Amino acid sequence: MTNEQQTNRPAAGFSIRTFFLGAMLLLIATLSLPLLLAGSHLMDRNIKEMGGELLHSKLLALLEPVERRYETLYRVGLEDSLVHRKEIKEMALAEFSAYRFRDSGSVFVLTPTGDILLSQLLSDSTDPHFLNLLARLNSADPDERIVAYSNEIGQQLAAFEYYQPWDSYVGLSIDHDELFAPKYLFLKINLMVLGAVLLVAALFVYGLQRLLIKPIIQLNHYAGHGFDDEQAKPPQAGFIMELATLRDSLVNMVATLQHRAREAAEQVKIISRREAELAAEREQLAVTLRSIGDGVITTDTTGRVILLNLVAERLTGWSQQEAQDRPLPEIFHIINDRTGEKHPNPVDKVLQTGLNVELENHTVLISRHGSRYHIADSGSPIRNFNSEIIGVVLVFRDVSEAIHTEAELLKAKKLESLGVLAAGIAHDFNNILTAIMGNLELARYLLGPQHQASNLIEEGTKASQRAQGLTQQLLTFARGGAPIRQAASIAGIIRDSADFVLRGSEVSCRYEIPHDLKLVNVDSGQISQVIQNIIINAREAISGSGTITVSCRNLGPVKKMPADEYVEIKISDSGSGISREEQGKIFDPYFTTKEKGSGLGLAVCHSIIAKHHGKISVESAPGQGCTFTILLPVANSAGIPAEADDRPAPAHNLSRRILLMDDEEMVRRVAARILQQLGCQVQETTDGEAAISAYRQAREEGQPFDLVIMDLTIPGGMGGKEAVKEIRRLDPQARVIVSSGYANDPIMAEPEKYGFDGVISKPYLLKDLEQVLANSKPKPQEQQP
Known part of the structure; x- marks a missing residue:
């Protein structure tokens, strides 16, 4: 007996007999007890x-x-x-x-x-x-x-x-x-009669259940389960009169139904197997089509859409249900990207020729929602077993990213080439500026501020500094490494950068910079690039004339920022503003709202500020202007006024023996003159090998050098990077300063990692050399061995 049969059999504790017996006994008791009472x-x-x-x-x-x-x-x-x-x-x-x-x-x-x-x-x-x-x-x-x-x-x-x-x-x-003995006898007799009646009723119900109810239950159980279980045996004993006839008829009916059920089950199995095979094929085909990385569209011979896979749904903007039975041009809208002309229907061409066709280059698919995708497409006929064309399949893929990547790679190569060119020009230009500005500084120092030529020298110095600014722009463009950070006044960087960008425009800049603004530890060139990019964006956001406000202030600790003190810079404009959606993307590479923008300006700004361990953020609303906020860590030096006079003061007690190595004669000459004017003894060399030899000879003669200033790069010879290693072997205590007109070399950002004690960038002035000397102490005379 199966579990299902056992489950459907009447429970042992309850049956019709139990119900009938209980009802009869309840009826007898209901009728008898009130009478008895x-x-x-x-x-x-x-x-x-x-x-x-x-x-x-x-x-x-x-x-x-x-x-x-x-x-x-x-x-x-x-x-x-x-x-x-x-x-x-x-x-x-x-x-x-x-x-x-x-x-x-x-x-x-x-x-x-x-x-x-x-x-x-x-x-x-x-x-x-x-x-x-x-x-x-x-x-x-x-x-x-x-x-x-x-x-x-x-x-x-x-x-x-x-x-x-x-x-x-x-x-x-x-x-x-x-006295009441007759009553008790009466009650006893009545209770005995009631018990006898109940017993007779129970026997009657038992006989009824045995002869009628139980056979009917067995027949019902057999009728319910005999059809499903062919091993179920027909009930045999206990059937009398008409019940026996009913049992025989039921057994014959069940046998007939079982035979027909077996035949139907075989047919169902065959049909189910065929349907499963077809469903598996359809599922495999659907999964294959939907898993293909290219878009797939199939049409009938009239050009109406039959199927789209997931990629085609995404690119066209139409779902399978929406696109079905629609003409292909309504779903697959393609144009020539260069001419804007509509492409002919590829299905028509396939049906006419019966051959595979491919779309022309520069084909753009315009989706239902207006999105544009550069695509590569091919169409092929669908043939049946008789080689008759019953439809067309189009396979296409989005090549927008590939085209964009190719364009960006080309742009990057151009930028890289321009960067190399800019770095070379800046290096040579810095050498020239070093000679020009050094001689002007030296002349101004020798003549004094009262000389009638002092003003002319001052004008020449300012012109040279403007040329230095242009050179710095080239270096900033060519630079890609870590920042060369030094303590600097951010006020001067802001003013120079903003004035340079806004020169000749109708937009002016208003400065709110306190005199006690503290120094920041920055790479002046890179921070200048950040200020210029933001000022350029602000200028372009203002239609016509307007004002850009730059405000600065000193801050204490900032939440979730590592430094103890910061300088806050706010640059605000009165332009059209930026939407909330665009605010979250403006620092992403290649994101731009300009027709001819590269999308790199603010991304570079974000990268530069992050490398300075600072933070940049934006606040804006459409039509209400835009405010960029920059946080830069304060330098360890104490703050100085933003407009402090940077004219060098006469140096005292700076007598040093200095070894100067540079391949440019004019740079060596002016640097040597400045150092001599500061009271130093200078020996000049042209490359690293000569510098090593001079340093060794000075040690052997007992007159070692207090400081070595070495050019980083010597074309065709040993530069400072290689020479400093040999000097360190000769004298681990040597003080060596690296100098270069290339600002993108990692040595200039982290000179200590390469054996140098400091860095001085070209063009350098008298005050820069004076600062280097002030930071170095003269070495004691070594005894002759």
Whole structure:
């Protein structure tokens, strides 16, 4: 028997038989018990009334002889004779004492005051049962003459009379159970009859279940499960008369249904297997098409869309359900990117030629939502087993990223080439500026501020500084490495950068810079590039004339920032503003809202500020302008006024022996003159090998150099990078400064990693060399070995 059959079989604790038996017994009990209770109550009342009357009549019968005796005394005139009256009373009490009514009936005589003249059951006047009986007698209704009371034996029923001659209550008492014995016999007989009726009912229900209900249940169970379980056996025993015929008919019907079910199951298996094969093929085809990385569209021979895969849905903007049965040009809208002309329908060409076709270059797919994708496409005919064309399949892919990447690679190569060119020009230009600015600085220092040529020298110096700014722009463009950070006043960088960008435009710049603004540790060129990029964007955002506001202030610690102090720079414009959506993208590479923008400006700004361990953010709303906020760590030096005078003061006690190595004669000459003017002894060399030889010879002669200033790059010879290693081997305590017009070399950013003690960038001025000397101490004279 299967689990399903066991589950569907009627539960052992409940069946129709149980329900029917319970209902019948409940019905019999419902009908019998009220009658039994009513009869019991009626018998109680009748027995009590009839028993009371019987007891009362027996009591009167007992008192009747006593009455006759008293009447006799009246007739003979002896009614006043106490002797005779006492004798009658004693005789009567003796007769009463010997009288028995049935088994438990006896006579009692009690005075109203509580004296017991005669009683078989009550002997103590203090007994609670006696007191209870006396109270009932005294309070009883004279017409009732029947009381119920209890004693030590049990419940009693008594009929009484107040007998005037004795001034006492005379009563006949009998046990309650003896008086009501017929009732109990009646109840016993009725309960026995009720039990017999219930037993007969149970036997009837059992027989009904055995002969009728159980066979019907078996037939029902077989009809429900025999169809599903061919091993199920038909019920055999217990079927009589019409039930046996019904069983035979049901068995034949089940057998017929089982045979037909087997045939239907075989057909279902065949159909299911074929459907599963077809579903698997369709699923495999659908999964394959949807998993293809290219877009796929199939059409019928009329050019109406049949299927789109996921990539095609994404590129066209149409879902499979929306595009089905629509003409292909409505879904697949392609144009020539250069001419803007609409491409002919590729399906028509495939159907006309019966060959594979490919789209021309510069084909753009315009999606349903207006997005544009550069695509590469091919169309092929779909043929049936008879090689008849039944449709067309188009396979296309988005090549926008590839085209964009190719363009960006080309742009990067151009930028790299321009960067190399810019670095070379800047290097040579810096060497020239070093000679020009160095000689001007030296001339101004020698002549003094009162000389009539001082103003001319000042103008030449300013012109050279502007040329230095242009050179710095070239270096910034060519630079890609880490920043060369030095303590600097950010106020001067801001003013120079903003004025340079806004020169000749209708936009002016308003500065709010406090005089106590602290120094920052920055690469001046890179920070200048940041300021210029932001000012350029602000200028372009303002239509016509307007004002850009640059404000600065000192800040203490900033949440989630590492440094203890910062300088905050805010650059605000009154332009059109930036939407909230664009604010989250403006620092992303290649993101731009300009038609001809590269999308690199703000990305470079973000990178530069991050390398300076600072932070840059933007706040804006459409139509309300834009504010860029920059945080830069404060340098370890104390703050200086933003407009501090940078004119070098005469140096004192800077006498040093210096080895100067540079391949440019004009640079060596001016640097040597400045150093000599500062009180130093200078020996010049042109390359690293000569510098190593000069340093070794000076040590051997006992006159070592206090400081070595070496050019980083020597074309065709040993530069500072290689020479410093040899000098360190000769003298681990040597102080070596690297100098170069190339600012993108990593050595200039982290000179200590390469063996140098410091860095000085070209073009350098008198104050720069003076600062280098101030930071170096003269070495003690070494003794000759």
